Amino acid sequence: MAKNELKKVMEVKNLFFTYPGAPEPTLKDNNLSIYENKITALIGPSGCGKSTLLRAMNRIHDLYPGFKYEGEINLFSRQSEKMENILELRKENELIGLRQRIGMIFQKPTPFPMSIYDNVAYGLRLQGIKNKGELDGMVEEALKGAAIWKEAKDRLKESAMGMSGGQQQRLCIARSVALKPEILLFDEPTSALDPISTGAIEELISELKKEITIAIVTHNMQQASRLSDYTTFMYLGDIVEFGETEKIFLNPEEKLTEDYITGRFG
Numbered sequence: 352m353a354k355n356e357l358k359k360v361m362e363v364k365n366l367f368f369t370y371p372g373a374p375e376p377t378l379k380d381n382n383l384s385i386y387e388n389k390i391t392a393l394i395g396p397s398g399c400g401k402s403t404l405l406r407a408m409n410r411i412h413d414l415y416p417g418f419k420y421e422g423e424i425n426l427f428s429r430q431s432e433k434m435e436n437i438l439e440l441r442k443e444n445e446l447i448g449l450r451q452r453i454g455m456i457f458q459k460p461t462p463f464p465m466s467i468y469d470n471v472a473y474g475l476r477l478q479g480i481k482n483k484g485e486l487d488g489m490v491e492e493a494l495k496g497a498a499i500w501k502e503a504k505d506r507l508k509e510s511a512m513g514m515s516g517g518q519q520q521r522l523c524i525a526r527s528v529a530l531k532p533e534i535l536l537f538d539e540p541t542s543a544l545d546p547i548s549t550g551a552i553e554e555l556i557s558e559l560k561k562e563i564t565i566a567i568v569t570h571n572m573q574q575a576s577r578l579s580d581y582t583t584f585m586y587l588g589d590i591v592e593f594g595e596t597e598k599i600f601l602n603p604e605e606k607l608t609e610d611y612i613t614g615r616f617g
Contacts, residue, residue, distance in 0.1 A: 517548025
């Protein structure tokens with residue numbers, strides 16, 4: 352691979368997704384590439400399918416049966432050194448493993464009702480790590496990686512529910528980072544936060560991409576243009592345009608993309 356050649360870590364191919372009982376698919380023939388150590392933003396008006404596509408990427412829809420997938424979502428496997436279709440995974444342990452490889456951060460912070468320490472250690476213990484010294488080191492590393500160690504180090508035994516919204520969101524990121532994911536999915540991670548917390552989360556996401564590939568759904572045009580390397584514009588379940596963020600924002604190929612970005616609709 353040439354030095355500057357992009358490496359695909361995920362490829363969505365001809366993907367259709369239909370919710371239970373829906374008369375037609377929410378996602379229609381979607382095609383998208385996610386590149387290693389890049390931030391890909393998904394933008395578009397409410398109800399266009401952004402979050403649906405994001406949640407398909409780690410099959411979190413499987414928690415609510417009755418949906419239907421068609422097409423492929425291929426994830427690069429470091430073990431086999433090739434792309435593998437995650438829609439072919441059937442066993443519960445395979446899906447749990449997938450969600451450890453592809454973590455997710457939601458719009459509203461979702462800390463567990465337990466201590467700050469146990470929030471981060473929870474997934475590590477599920478992976479079989481029991482040694483306290485090892486756990487301590489990994490919890491500290493994850494909290495540092497999520498830029499919240501300084502605020503949390505003297506209150507690790509306190510409940511996570513006592514943290515501010517911005518701190519809780521960074522704790523949720525630490526909880527995901529602890530599992531060493533290959534990809535992190537962010538579903539409007541700052542929409543419930545104040546501007547200062549939003550700035551801290553954006554800075555953190557920019558830092559995380561050195562180690563982790565990121566896809567983010569956002570309603571905030573400025574956030575998408577500031578943060579992402581690539582942008583996907585969606586409308587009515589279709590991917591209208593995908594490309595480098597600068598090009599999408601300054602010189603889009605599709606009139607629909609231009610109309611949305613310039614605020615003519617949405």
